[in-house]
Structures are given as structure tokens and as C-alpha cells.
Amino acid sequence: MTSPAVAAQSLTPAAIQAAYGLIQPHVHRTPLLTCKTLDTIASTPQSTEALVGTLFEGQTPARPQFRFFFKCENFQRIGAFKARGAFHALLRLLEERGEEVKRRGVITHSSGNHAQALALAASNLGIPAYIVMPRISTPSKISGTQSHGAEVIFSGSTSVERETVVAEMQAKTNAILVPPYDDFNIICGQGTTGLELEAQHAEQARSRPLDAVITPIGGGGLNSGVATWFSDKQTRVFGAEPSFEGADDCRRGLQAGKRVEAVGTLTIADGLRTPVGLLNWEIISNEKKVEGVFAVTEEQIKSAMRLVIERMKVVVEPSAVVGLAVCLFDENFRRRVEQEGGKDGWDVGVVFSGGNTTVEAIAKLFT
Template sequence: MTEPPSWLPLTPSNVRNAHERIKPYIHRTPLLTNRTLNRIGSTPQTPEALAGTPYEGQTPARPTIRFYFKCENLQRIGAFKVRGAFHALLRLIDEQGEDEVRRRGVVTHSSGNHAQALALAASTLSIPAHIVMPSISTPSKIASTQSLGANVIFSGSTAPEREAVKEKVQAETGAFFIPPYDHPDIILGQGTVGLEMEQQYAELGEGKVLDAVFTPIGGGGLNAGVATYFSQEEGRPKTRVYGAEPSFEGADDCRRGLAQGQRIESVSTTTIADGLRTPVGKVNWSVISDPNKVSGVFAVTEDQIKAAMCLVLERMKVVVEPSAVVGLAVCLFNEEFRRIVEKEGGEKGWDIGIVFSGGNTTVEAIGKLFNQ
């Protein structure tokens, strides 16, 4: 990766520059709407749904919500991660020279989407890639990474085990490390999701800017990038950026960290949203913890994630992985957030962008999920 002296500032203009750099290599994924989900999102929750919550016995919120779904599940390799991977690799080539990067290659550790993303970017640019993957990774993701020409090396499942194998590969090959999320080049690449959402929303003629945008938060690269793009610029209407996490077994480390005023450094969870099992990175935390950039982070339960995923599969006919729908689940089921929309949006309501971060699942995995 580029070293700190060469790091680009996290600014909207550098997100725009990143988009120009990676445009030849990515899909401009669609921005979809759905009247049925708008109706469901704008319907008050039932008393049963609020039972056992701080809002039990209270009148449920009556927000007016119109959804705009950015379908990164239809991105190359089925997830937004290719944006950051291509941008990081292109920036590395700019700094080190193509011959040097090709001679040494690149390495990363990832159980899924970043593994495939870097494998694709490296294959496209004719760079050797070494991908450290836990041996328990989903077989389809391992097969996809290998099919893209990467040298897959297996490791244990814990972060120290992954890191140890990655360092061994670096010592043997001299490969440059491309981290999954915690680097400005990755963040700026992921931020291009926000740029495209704004452009596509304007093309629909609905208004100048979205009222709010939700992204999932795992390592935080996507949320930090989108928040960077929507940072306030003079004369630009404000789009609020929010994050969403699973609450299961402490997977909501970002939400909890914001509440206590300090980044939580480790997470151990088996949430069904497997792409969100990592703690927020240091660079990403510097963005997400800034209330001028991220307006809040909310958490949802496993059942709420499954309910949102079921709605997307059945009502939109769109295949997504559980991690992709946590933002939608917040809008549908988190009464705290729904009351914000009701209060701030009034009768007009809010136009809310939801990033479907990925669709890397299988028929078998979906079947098991809903047969539990």
C-alpha cells in the first residue's frame, strides 16, 4: 500500500478522483426503488413488535420513507469491495511503478469479498496476488478467488493466525500488503458508491440530494468512504450518513464504541451477517466517530436481518447476503431511528439510500438460514 507520506486526504474531491481512476474497471450498479417496501417502511410497527423494547406501550412512529437501493450485489465479484481494491492497487502502481509491483506482487488476508476483489484487480492488471484465507471460509468464495488466478494460502480463523501467515508470505515474496479496509486508498475507493448514488438519484428527477444514506459497518471502509463523499461542502444540501450493524454477540462494536467514546479493538461474533464480524479500523474510526460526518450508528437483531432479507428476496426479487440488509432492517424495525425520520422529515418524509453491499451467498446458505 501507499505509505503515510503519500496518503491522500479524505475529501469529497479525492473520492471524485478515485472514481475517475477506477471507472474503467467497475460496474455502475443500478439504483432501484420499490413501492411495496416504501409502504412497509411507512407503516407503523405493531404493539407486538415493540414489546420488550423501551417503546413498549407507546404510540409507534409514523415515518414516511421512500427507499433507493444501490445494488452493489450486482457489482463485479458481487460486492462493493472491488472499488477499494482497484483504487488501492492503481495507487500503489502510481507510487511504486508497474514493474516493481509486478515483480513483488500483492498479498492480503480475507475470508471472502476482499479476497475476491483483490484477486480480480490483480488479475486484470497482471499483478501476482497471494490471498490468505481461513480454512473455514465459504467454499464458493475460496473457489471464486482461485478461479481469478490468485495463489490462495490457508490459515486459521483468528486474526493473529491470518496475520502470521500473511507476514510469512511477505517475507518469502516481498509482496505489498493491501489491507481489507483500514487505509485511505481503500476508503476513497469505497466512497465512490456515494458519488454514484447521488448522481443516479438526481437522474431520477426526485430532488437534489438524498435525505439520508445507510451502509453496513464491519471494518468501516464503506461507511467512512460514503461519509467522506457526503462531507459538507459550501452550498451543498446535507445528506445524513448512518451506519448499521448486527447486535448479536457484540457485533455492534461501532455503536458501542461511539457510546463509550472509544474504539473497540476486538470482536468475536458468529452473526449471520458474516461480512460484519470485524472491528472498525483505526482510520475508518477517525471518520465514523466525527458527528459532522456520520449522524449515527444503529443495531438490529438476527431475526430483523432475516426479515429484511426475506422482503428483499420476495418483494424485490434481488439476491443479497445478510450483511447487505442491515441498513434496511434499521429503517423497518429500529424505533429510535424511525422516530427521527418522523420528527425531522415531517409530512414529506425522507428519501433514504440503502447500500446493498453484496450478494455473495448460495442457495444452500439461504435455505439453511431460513430453516433454522
């Protein structure tokens, strides 16, 4: 088996471009939206009172200048960027193994977005699909997965519990595993998000550069794919995680110089409850590709989500807004934008990774 370090060498912008050519007929070119109101809010210094009780208490609030460009993967097929990786992985499998794939079927584990994405791709391509999902998954994600004809098998909420059930089901079905994030073809598919974002920003901003992109990090497929696309460009790439119950495994791993292997968290950002994959870690831990990973609290995630819903009129799930929350609340990130962006500030691409939530779930967050 190819080691993650060797496989990472093949993750290039050219591989992302090739993936895009393959999946274009199957996915949406999602919109890139702006919001002057959120630009203004993020560019306003936080009050000293707001910093009391945080790591930044006693500091002079930063004065960054933001111009946001929101890549709305919540409008992607199945409501999340995961459709990109799922279609790419299955199309490559069909190229390599043909009818064997349709005979054996495919299997994966996911809290919901990769589950729906693989179910959709498998249905469209005539492949049986078996999906292991945590029992506590959002009901709309479970029903969405089932609606595409996949067989759903329930498990516990941690990645270890999910993977145990996957192994049991593989033994019964002989289905081919399509990992949710720790996979070359999945990463290439997710990286097409960055390819589109860059092209759309160029259309809107004309001669201005895209200074930075920030994405959520769960297993790391989106972040490592986007970082791969921008690896030969000047655009900086950052990651964002929840801090609740150790969900910030990537940030902690980078600080310790070693990947965190397991995560047990019930953060409201349910799509980010998994540890960073081995191949993904090879990309994200490379400072030349990802310049930093930041973490935000549950309250900060909810505050960012409220702003997106109320000011942009866009429905997103909690996982989608961790990047925006970093821009709004993390003084270390905000000070970097202030220092490096100066009066001109930064054009920042913020990836809204998905919008798979329900009215009931949103109401529960804000009551």
C-alpha cells in the same frame, strides 16, 4: 508513518472524485432500484406486539415515511462494492511503484468480498496475489477468489488470526499488503459508491434532496468513504451493524468514546465480523460526517433479507441488508425519520453491499 488523524484530513470529496476517474474503466455503474412495496412496509408503524421483548417495549410505534433508493452493489464486479477499493488501491500502487508491484505481488486478508475483489484486480493488472481467508468462509467466495488465479491461504475466523497468517506469508513472499478496509486508497475507492448514488438519485428524484444514506459497517471502508463524499453536503450518513456476539463494535465504541480493537463474532453477516479500522474510525467517530450507528439482531437481518429476495427479486447476502433492517426495526432511527421528515418523509439511500451467497446458505438461514 502518517497518523490516522492526519491521514483523515486528506480524505475529501475531491479525493473520491479522483478515485472515480481512475477506476471507472474497471468497475460497473451499479443500478439504483426502488420498491414501492418496501416503502409501504417500512412506512407502516410496527405493532406494539412486535416491540415486546425489545428495547422499545412500551413505546408508541413511530410513523416514519420512507422512500428507498437501493444502491445495488450486489451487481458490482465480483458481487460487492469491494471491487471499487481494490482496483483503486492497485492502480495507485502501480502509479507509485510500477514493476516492483508486479514482481513482489500483493497480499491481504478477507472473509470473501475483498478477497475476490483483490484477486480480480490483481489478475486484470498482471499482479500476483496471496489471499488469507477464514476456513469458514462461504465456499462460493473461496472458489471465486481462486478462480481469478490468487493463492488462497486459510486461517481462523477472527481478524487477529487472519493478520497473524498475513504476517507469516509476507515474511515468505515479500508481497505488499493491501488492507481490506483500513487504507486511504481503499476508502477513496469505496467512497465512489456514494458519488454514484447521489448522481443517480438526482436523475430519478429530480428536485428532491437525498435526505440520508445508510450503509453496513464492518471494517468501515464503505461507510467512511461514503461519509467522506457527503461531508460537504446536506445528506445525512448513518451506519448499521449486527448486534450478535458484539459485532456492533462501532456502535459500542461510539457510546464509550473509544474504538473497540477486537471483535469475535460469528454473526450471519459474515462480511461484518471485523473491527472498525483506525483511519475509518477517525471518519465515523466524527458526528459531522456520520450522524449515528445502529445495530440489529440476526432475526431482523433475516427478515430484511427475506423481503428483498421475495419482494424485490434481488439476491443479497446478509451483510447487505443491515441498513434496511435498521429502517424497518430500530425505533430510534424510525422516530428520527418521523420527527425530521414529517409528512414528506425521507429519501433514504440504502447500500446493498454485496450478493455473495449460495442457494444452500440461503436455505440454511430459513429452515
